[in-house]
Amino acid sequence: KNISTLISKDAIIWLIVSSLKGISQVILIENAVSGFFILTAITIASYSLGVIALFSVIIGTLIGKIGGADNTSVSQGLFGYNSLLTGMALFLFLSGDDRWLIAIIGAAITAFFTAAMIHFMRKTGIPILTFPYIILTWFLLLTTYRLTTFKISPELKPQSLSNWTLDIKGETNWLDGAVNGIGQVFFLDNNISGILLFIALFWAGWKIGLYALIGNFSALLTSYGLGGEYNLIFMGLYGYNAILTIIAVSLVFNENHKTGLLFGTLAACITVPITASVVTWLLPYGLPPLTMPFVFCTWLFLGARKVLPSF
Amino acid sequence: KNISTLISKDAIIWLIVSSLKGISQVILIENAVSGFFILTAITIASYSLGVIALFSVIIGTLIGKIGGADNTSVSQGLFGYNSLLTGMALFLFLSGDDRWLIAIIGAAITAFFTAAMIHFMRKTGIPILTFPYIILTWFLLLTTYRLTTFKISPELKPQSLSNWTLDIKGETNWLDGAVNGIGQVFFLDNNISGILLFIALFWAGWKIGLYALIGNFSALLTSYGLGGEYNLIFMGLYGYNAILTIIAVSLVFNENHKTGLLFGTLAACITVPITASVVTWLLPYGLPPLTMPFVFCTWLFLGARKVLPSF
Amino acid sequence: KNISTLISKDAIIWLIVSSLKGISQVILIENAVSGFFILTAITIASYSLGVIALFSVIIGTLIGKIGGADNTSVSQGLFGYNSLLTGMALFLFLSGDDRWLIAIIGAAITAFFTAAMIHFMRKTGIPILTFPYIILTWFLLLTTYRLTTFKISPELKPQSLSNWTLDIKGETNWLDGAVNGIGQVFFLDNNISGILLFIALFWAGWKIGLYALIGNFSALLTSYGLGGEYNLIFMGLYGYNAILTIIAVSLVFNENHKTGLLFGTLAACITVPITASVVTWLLPYGLPPLTMPFVFCTWLFLGARKVLPSF
The missing domain is CATH 1.10.3430.10 (Ammonium transporter AmtB like domains)
Structure with a gap:
């Protein structure tokens, strides 16, 4: 919970392992090696997409850690995978040079939304899955119709x-x-x-x-x-x-x-x-x-x- | 809970009574005779609709029974009425010869959705009513715009x-x-x-x-x-x-x-x-x-x- | 809980203070003097809007009181602010001479909806905020496309x-x-x-x-x-x-x-x-x-x- 302890060598290893586990949580598993394979698969397809993915999952994991969430959940990568997906989706479905910034900010908001959904669904005993990522990505894509900084990819065309x-x-x-x-x-x-x-x-x-x-x-x-x-x-x-x-x-x-x-x-x-x-x-x-x-x-x-x- | 016990005479009577009660649960009552009057009313209007209705309510009741739901609820028909309505609605609002099959499958999925909604709303102390039927029917009607096997009735026209x-x-x-x-x-x-x-x-x-x-x-x-x-x-x-x-x-x-x-x-x-x-x-x-x-x-x-x- | 006790002098003072607090609850505070300033601000902008606002908040508060809601909540104005906003919104976004009546009825329904939302969200420990007002106002504005008595303001135009x-x-x-x-x-x-x-x-x-x-x-x-x-x-x-x-x-x-x-x-x-x-x-x-x-x-x-x- 103290920021200085995060900068030790152990803390960095913890962050990397938890983030790789977060990547693997997208397909509902908790395995850092699998996470590494997935990150490689993304990076082979697009170098910049791989960078965005890595940054997004790290941000989600850090917000969970600094925010004082249950330590086991954070270590299992449960605060990272929704952020990762939001970051990637915004990077791909928006256009323009500054979309990487929007992707990273979106990933950060997703971590808060993930925490909120964990609270709202706790009593049901049912996992939140990728709900926060989906809703937030939809919301942020819709903003493009009202805010000129956000530009949507031309392949996403509304149609009656x-x-x-x-x-x-x-x-x-x-x-x-x-x-x-x-x-x-x-x-x-x-x-x-x-x-x-x-x-x-x-x-x-x-x-x-x-x-x-x-x-x-x-x-x-x-x-x-x-x-x-x-x-x-x-x-x-x-x-x-x-x-x-x-x-x-x-x-x-x-x-x-x-x-x-x-x-x-x-x-x-x-x-x-x-x-x-x-x-x-x-x-x-x-x-x-x-x-x-x-x-x-x-x-x-x-x-x-x-x-x-x-x- | 054992399937063989379901095939005794008592079991068949139980199934018929529970299904008729399920029919009456659409209008929020638990009365097998009323259920029989309702089934007659449906069958008079359309013979095939009556058959679909009966099959749908039986399937919902069976899924509740075999799935091991609370026995009182199943006997009161609470796993049947949503399935009945989905089956009827799909049969009426879809067109084509194989819609009866889709109606029956829809009735079966509705029984699972009914169970899920009972779980999600349990803590509120408020009944689920016909919510599962409504949502699932809307979803399955919308599939017609993407899957050629499902064909929507021409009277349901989208309009801006x-x-x-x-x-x-x-x-x-x-x-x-x-x-x-x-x-x-x-x-x-x-x-x-x-x-x-x-x-x-x-x-x-x-x-x-x-x-x-x-x-x-x-x-x-x-x-x-x-x-x-x-x-x-x-x-x-x-x-x-x-x-x-x-x-x-x-x-x-x-x-x-x-x-x-x-x-x-x-x-x-x-x-x-x-x-x-x-x-x-x-x-x-x-x-x-x-x-x-x-x-x-x-x-x-x-x-x-x-x-x-x-x- | 007895209606006759509401007509005493004390009861009228209580009603006015609770309603003014209800007005201030729109901006999340509980302060009758602030409520009075807000009511003045509304009345300066439009005399009839001020009257609708006052009536709406009183109706909401009365429904909470007569309905036997938790007395502290009612006194804090928590049954009034959603009703106030619905009344004002309907008065402004509808057109026609009898919209004041619709606004008042809408305010009354909102009080029931407020109570229902308090029940549904109780276990989450999260406040209902202005959710009931928003949903009910949207619903009642949409009725204008199907019921001729309700007429929507021409500035609210649907668009693909x-x-x-x-x-x-x-x-x-x-x-x-x-x-x-x-x-x-x-x-x-x-x-x-x-x-x-x-x-x-x-x-x-x-x-x-x-x-x-x-x-x-x-x-x-x-x-x-x-x-x-x-x-x-x-x-x-x-x-x-x-x-x-x-x-x-x-x-x-x-x-x-x-x-x-x-x-x-x-x-x-x-x-x-x-x-x-x-x-x-x-x-x-x-x-x-x-x-x-x-x-x-x-x-x-x-x-x-x-x-x-x-x-």
Whole structure:
């Protein structure tokens, strides 16, 4: 709690390890080596994105530490992962040279929001997941319509639902689809990064890696079967929420191991219509769905299990 | 909790009775005979709708039972009514031959959502009402804009609020209005079904039937007085939320009998502007208000009573 | 609890004092003299607005009293301020001769909603602030699109975000900006009223007045720096939420005095992008942001402090 103690060698090592764990918490694991692989995957895709990611997670972790949050939580990286994602999302979805500053400030605000959500959800016994990052990123992207310093990326165009027509045509590429899902968790659509991310998952545990593959595959089949847009499917945009959801429901927050895989797979499949729905709901604002489908589906299944203990 | 015990004769009777009670829970009562009258009213209006309704309520009840939920709640039908409504709504508001399958799957997901909401609202001491059905139906209707398998009924058209003009002209038909309100709870606008539904209400208790009439009449007068669209008023679209609200506020969740009728009638009147508001809010998405005005007004009054005990 | 006791002389004095305190609660203080200054400021700007404000706050206070709410809360004016704001907002944003009646009824419903929110948020230990007023006012303004009795002011025009273009040009007037921020809390843009409102703040405590100036100044600089619309900035539309936020975060709900000013100023600055965002979010509905940015930012910081006790 004393700032001077933070500058010792031990403190720096603690900060690095906790921040790397924070990076790995995005995919719901607590493993510094996996965090390092993920950071490498991001940096390979874009050097500046890697720098922003590292700074963002460090800021979140520091705010948790200096703010006097529960030490175990901070060390597990639980104050870093939302900040990391906000920093990366703002850097990617804003344009202009000073967006890095906005990304870093956004990452800092996210750490406060993370703390607030931990307070508001404490009594429910349900984890906050990536909710703070999603809401704050949406809010900060919307400011671009009123504040000239913030400039939104031209690919995020608001559109009235009454003018929308669906065209699902496009190429099918199942191999890309298999790798891209995990990449999209970190906004990456680069194959090498995708493979590094899978290494990060398998390093944390073979079950995590395997379940991620099952979740992604379930979402690919479901979205293909329900007639989603091929471009989106094979870019992994229907898969990343499913991967996170199956890891959360089947493994990380599963106290009853018997039906874990069954319900996680079910939850992964349900992220597909929920993603379609969230995207439609956001269309008039031109906002991306981020990981909201994962948050909704995971809350739904974790909450349901508290009342349906046999599942 | 053992599946084999469910297949005995006793178990089947239990399932039928609990499901019929589940049907009656839509209008906040627990009475298998009333449930049977309601199922008849639905089946008279549309044979296939009756089948979907029955399957949906059975699935919800089974998920509650097999999931190991509190036995009393499951037997009272509390895991069935949201599933029933989702199944019916999806069957009616989607088009295409395979919508029955989507309706049944939607009913099953609703049972999990019901369980989750019971968990999230437990500490408040306020009932979840039809919230899970409303949210899930809205979500699944929105998927039609992104997944070709789901096709929305052409009558649900999104429209920008800036292009909207109000024209309230139309025929006034007070008799239809008197009967249609209760029918719209189950999406029916058929007079015989309306009368059967009133029989279901009076069977459960003369007070419930009488209060339903008072609630519907209050809403008719309020919506007429505030200048609502005549077509909507006399099709019962301003009345069904008022009926549910007065039953909830005056009778079912009323521990203090003295002012029950007064506050229930007040709450019923307030559903009218809230309905107008919810419809406007949903216009850009082309979604129907379902029973959201009932949920909002009932939560408002039940919550208020916890802090204002003299009312 | 007995109505006859309310008509004694003591009861009338109690009602007036509690209602004046209710007026002062809008700016988070409990001081009848400040309330009187505020009422004067409103009445100077518009005689009829002053009458509506007084009636609204009295109705809210009476509902709290007659409903049997906790006596201390009612005496502190906690059942009055949301009603006051709803009454004023509806009177200003609706048009037509009978809007005063709608304003008064809206004020009454707000008192019930206030009670309900107190119940729903009790376990969080976080105050409800002006949330009930905001939500109910938005709902009642939206009814105008469906009920002919309610007519919305022509200045509230819904607009698709896809048709929106930002033009920030306009005159800069820092003196007006300094005074208008506080006025906009009560929808006033009149300089004399602004000065009276500052008197009300300083009367309650020099620190409250000083912090309000700091909060307003922070928001002026932030909104100017981030490139907001000059018209809005110098009319005080970026300042009023910042004033309320700094008072809430730094003083009223601050148990840890050391970092109060720092975090309050930070929160005040963050209201600026949040205001830009809320305005954008509401654009398709043509609704004003009211004090929602204040509520969001204050909840964020008060919630965060529960988990980050060193801040």
